[in-house]
Amino acid sequence: MSAPTWTGxxxxxxxxxxxxxxxxxxxxxxxxxxxxxxxxxxxxxxFLVVLASGAVIALAGxxxxxxxxxxxxxxxxxxxxxxxxxxxxVVHLWGKFFMAAWRGRRALTWATxxxxxxxxxxxxxxxxxxxQNFDSQWIGAQAKDxxxxxxxxxxxxxxxxxxxxxxxVVLLPLAVALLIGGHILLVRRRGVVPPL
Amino acid sequence: xxxxxxxxxxxxAVVPLDGRPRYVHSGWFLISVAxxxxxxxxxxxxxxxxxxxxxxxxxxx
Amino acid sequence: MNAVAYPRHADxxxxxxGPKRRYDxxxxxxxxxxxxxxxxxxxxxxxxxxxxxPVTVAQWASASPNDFLSTAVSxxxxxxxxxxxxxxxxxxxxxxxxxxxxxSIERALxxxxxxxxxxxxxxxxxxxxxxTTPLLARALAVYEHAPRAQxxxxxxxxxxxxxxxxxxxxxRRQPRLYGPLPVLMGELLAMARSGGLDGALVSxxxxxxxxxxxxxxxxxDGSYLESLAEREHLLGSQWGMMNETGNYPxxxxxxxxxxxxxxxxxxxxxxxxxxxxxxxxxxSLAFVCVPFIPGVRAIPRLVPVYRLIWRDYYRAASGR
Numbered sequence: 001m002s003a004p005t006w007t008g009x010x011x012x013x014x015x016x017x018x019x020x021x022x023x024x025x026x027x028x029x030x031x032x033x034x035x036x037x038x039x040x041x042x043x044x045x046x047f048l049v050v051l052a053s054g055a056v057i058a059l060a061g062x063x064x065x066x067x068x069x070x071x072x073x074x075x076x077x078x079x080x081x082x083x084x085x086x087x088x089x090v091v092h093l094w095g096k097f098f099m100a101a102w103r104g105r106r107a108l109t110w111a112t113x114x115x116x117x118x119x120x121x122x123x124x125x126x127x128x129x130x131x132q133n134f135d136s137q138w139i140g141a142q143a144k145d146x147x148x149x150x151x152x153x154x155x156x157x158x159x160x161x162x163x164x165x166x167x168x169v170v171l172l173p174l175a176v177a178l179l180i181g182g183h184i185l186l187v188r189r190r191g192v193v194p195p196l
Numbered sequence: 197x198x199x200x201x202x203x204x205x206x207x208x209a210v211v212p213l214d215g216r217p218r219y220v221h222s223g224w225f226l227i228s229v230a231x232x233x234x235x236x237x238x239x240x241x242x243x244x245x246x247x248x249x250x251x252x253x254x255x256x257x
Numbered sequence: 258m259n260a261v262a263y264p265r266h267a268d269x270x271x272x273x274x275g276p277k278r279r280y281d282x283x284x285x286x287x288x289x290x291x292x293x294x295x296x297x298x299x300x301x302x303x304x305x306x307x308x309x310x311p312v313t314v315a316q317w318a319s320a321s322p323n324d325f326l327s328t329a330v331s332x333x334x335x336x337x338x339x340x341x342x343x344x345x346x347x348x349x350x351x352x353x354x355x356x357x358x359x360x361s362i363e364r365a366l367x368x369x370x371x372x373x374x375x376x377x378x379x380x381x382x383x384x385x386x387x388x389t390t391p392l393l394a395r396a397l398a399v400y401e402h403a404p405r406a407q408x409x410x411x412x413x414x415x416x417x418x419x420x421x422x423x424x425x426x427x428x429r430r431q432p433r434l435y436g437p438l439p440v441l442m443g444e445l446l447a448m449a450r451s452g453g454l455d456g457a458l459v460s461x462x463x464x465x466x467x468x469x470x471x472x473x474x475x476x477x478d479g480s481y482l483e484s485l486a487e488r489e490h491l492l493g494s495q496w497g498m499m500n501e502t503g504n505y506p507x508x509x510x511x512x513x514x515x516x517x518x519x520x521x522x523x524x525x526x527x528x529x530x531x532x533x534x535x536x537x538x539x540x541s542l543a544f545v546c547v548p549f550i551p552g553v554r555a556i557p558r559l560v561p562v563y564r565l566i567w568r569d570y571y572r573a574a575s576g577r
Contacts, residue, residue, distance in 0.1 A: 028280035029273040031570040033252065035245040041286050045293035053297075066308060075308075076301035084297060086510050087234065091242050098562035102548035104269025114545040121510060128508075134309040135502060138486045141477035142493065149354040149530035150538075151362030154345040154369035159474065162467025194267040195567040196558060209305035214503040217490055224519050226496050230506040246565045253278035 023188055031195050036099075039092035040187075046085035047180065051173065053078040062130060062165060082124055089117060101193045109190065112183040119175050126168035129158055307502045309489075314458065314472065317481045318449035325449060326442050327419050328479040332374040333441075334412040338478045339378075345369040346474070354531035363531065370470065378475045379445060382457035386448055393444045396437035403436070411436040493518045513540070 004012075056074045057065060065071035093113070102110040128139050140158045147153035157163055218229040267273065318325040331337035343352020344363050353363035380397065387394040400408060415438040418424040428439045448454045458472040476482050483492070491497040498515035501507035514537055523529040547553055557563060564571065 024282065026279065026281060027277040030253075030276040030278045030573075031567055032278065032280060033250045033569050034566045035248050035250055036242075036566055037250075038285060038289060039245065041289035042293060044286065045290040046297070048290060049294055049297050072305060072308070073301060076304070076306040077297050079306040080300035080304070081293075081297045083234070083506055084293060084300075087238055087241075088293075090510065091238055091245065094242055095245070095566070097547070098557050098560065099566060100554065100557040100563070102554070104271070106269070107548040110548050111545050114547070118541055118545075124508065131308075133307075133311050134485065135307065137311050137473060137476065137482065138491055140473055141482060142491075142497070146530045146534055148342075148345055149363055149528075150534040151366045153363075154366045157370060157468075157470060159470040160468045165467075191273055194269050194273060195570050196266075196563045210303050213304050213505045214307060217500075217502070217504055219490055226490070226519075228490065228500050228504070228507065230501070230504050231499055231509045234506045234509050246562065252569075253280075 017189060018185070025188075028192060029194065032192055036091075036095035037192075039088050039095060040184075042088040043085060043092050044180065044184075046081055046088055047176070049081040050078060050085055051177075053081055054169070054173070058169060062132060066132065078127075082127070085120070086124075089120070093117065099193060100196060103193055103196075104190065106186070106190050106193055109183060109186040112179055112186060116176060116179040116183060119172060119179060123168065123172040123176055126164050126172060129164045130161065130168050132161075304505070307505045309502045312476060312482055312485065313452070314449050314455045314476065315452045317476065317479060318446055318454070321479070321481045321484075322446060323419055323422070324480050326424075326446060327416060328475070329379055329442060329445055330412050330416045330419065330438070332378040332475070332478065333380075334409065334416065335375070337374055339372060339474050340374040346372045347374070354528040356528070356531045356535045361531065372471065372474065377471050378458070378478075379441070382448065382454055383441060383445060385453070385457055386444060390444065392440060396440035396444075399437045400441060407436070411438045415439070415442065494524070513537070 053074050057071070057078060060068070060071060065075035096110070096113065125139075125143070129136050129143075143158050144153055147156060147158060156167075213230070220227050220229060220232055267275065314325075328337065332340060335341075339346055341347075341349055341352065343349040344367050346368065348368055351364075353361045355361045380401065383393065383397055387397050400411075403411075411434075414434045415424070418427040418435070421427065428435055432439070445454070448457070455472065458475060459466050459469060461468075486492055486497070487495070489502045490500050491502070493515070496512075496515050496519060498511045498518075499507050499509060514533070517523045517533045517536060518529060523533055526532060543550060543553075
């Protein structure tokens with residue numbers, strides 16, 4: 001037999017970590033019986049709504065929503081989607097904390113969730129900065145002092161609209177998506193934590 | 197697609213949230229009514245999520 | 258739930274071998290997505306979203322000409338917020354917030370976004386109308402060629418006249434005291450009111466513009482923007498970081514970050530931003546590392562919310 005290919009190795013490792021029944025099980029341990037368990041899915045749903053509405057806004061550009069009622073409607077979906085995203089994420093976080101869900105080699109699951117929360121804050125922040133209204137002006141004027149004091153402002157200029165828009169539309173959503181993806185794969189890998 | 201803009205215009209802010217902002221102020225603690233509603237809602241939803249019975253697995257029942 | 262052999266305290270590191278239940282993840286995710294979409298559309302339709310128009314320099318100059326002119330003079334003078342800010346905008350010895358003692362990341366990184374306030378906000382914009390206004394061109398030349406001490410004398414006198422409130426009268430009575438300042442400031446005010454200064458502050462020697470640093474720094478050096486923010490409870494001292502204009506919910510998740518600004522010693526500290534950033538960096542790291550922090554990771558056992566979450570399981574496991 002010839003030497004294993006890179007593709008073969010990746011496939012083998014992937015299947016070992018995530019056999020189909022583990023990746024998409026249709027059963028769960030019997031202790032999974034509380035509404036608190038649905039808040040991860042609700043958070044993911046809200047994230048998808050935010051991405052989709054953001055994509056619609058991107059179709060017509062960042063100034064569209066100021067002059068079009070359809071644009072304003074999609075901006076509203078984007079804003080309320082974000083409020084719901086944080087709402088569900090925090091309830092999910094409270095639930096996972098009181099379950100001590102990091103037990104049993106699940107510390108990385110907790111960590112990816114926590115970092116997702118922090119990066120989501122940065123994503124929302126750049127969103128507020130790129131609204132092109134009074135809010136953006138004030139938030140930029142205020143935030144610059146905090147960021148400058150931390151040394152970040154020298155490279156992450158909140159008053160540079162072009163830079164902030166690209167961080168908001170490209171870099172940060174990609175980071176959040178990768179973190180959420182990793183988080184979900186870790187939940188599937190280890191399974192849902194058993195009762196205390 | 198043309199129906200959507202006029203529908204959106206019709207629906208624009210049925211409950212207008214612009215206007216004089218309402219705040220709860222006690223000493224150095226200051227919070228908007230809107231944020232207070234959101235935080236209270238989160239606590240209520242959390243409590244309900246934990247307390248409300250979750251559908252059982254009928255096959256196992 | 259059947260009273261089968263439930264492991265009372267399963268080892269969380271091991272794969273669950275106990276009883277299972279049917280659980281349709283794809284159906285749950287689909288229902289969650291549909292529900293959230295409908296809820297979001299409903300909220301958007303009911304409440305819309307805020308869109309308070311941005312402030313322009315033209316608006317500022319028209320609504321608050323005194324504040325506009327005081328700010329412009331302070332930019333010339335080197336006493337404005339930007340001029341005395343230090344890194345990353347200007348070279349000012351010792352400027353920059355300290356985290357602890359004399360440690361300042363801000364100072365260490367230095368000036369990365371250099372701005373010359375006098376040129377950026379006053380002299381360069383005025384050079385545009387000066388090309389077609391000989392009086393202005395002469396006033397600019399007089400100012401730029403005067404010794405620094407003379408420039409200061411003119412700007413101090415003009416600032417004092419502005420503070421007293423009857424600058425036009427004072428200039429008429431003692432014009433020599435103010436040198437070219439009345440012409441420069443008069444032309445700058447006119448340029449601002451016409452909208453020309455908004456354009457000049459954004460434009461560079463390149464065609465396409467996406468950077469509003471100069472315009473926003475100039476606006477925030479004045480008091481007009483801040484006065485509008487105060488009305489909307491957006492100031493740092495008003496828990497502003499959490500708030501939104503009008504009665505819209507804001508960013509409740511920033512409560513802990515803005516909280517520190519409300520209490521001593523941070524509420525009166527010159528280094529509040531640096532200190533609070535340091536505190537929040539430590540707390541954020543702690544948040545990520547909760548599983549490893551003794552005491553904090555024990556809270557779920559001490560506050561037994563878990564007994565409610567898993568009540569059916571505990572009942573079945575104890576055979577009831």
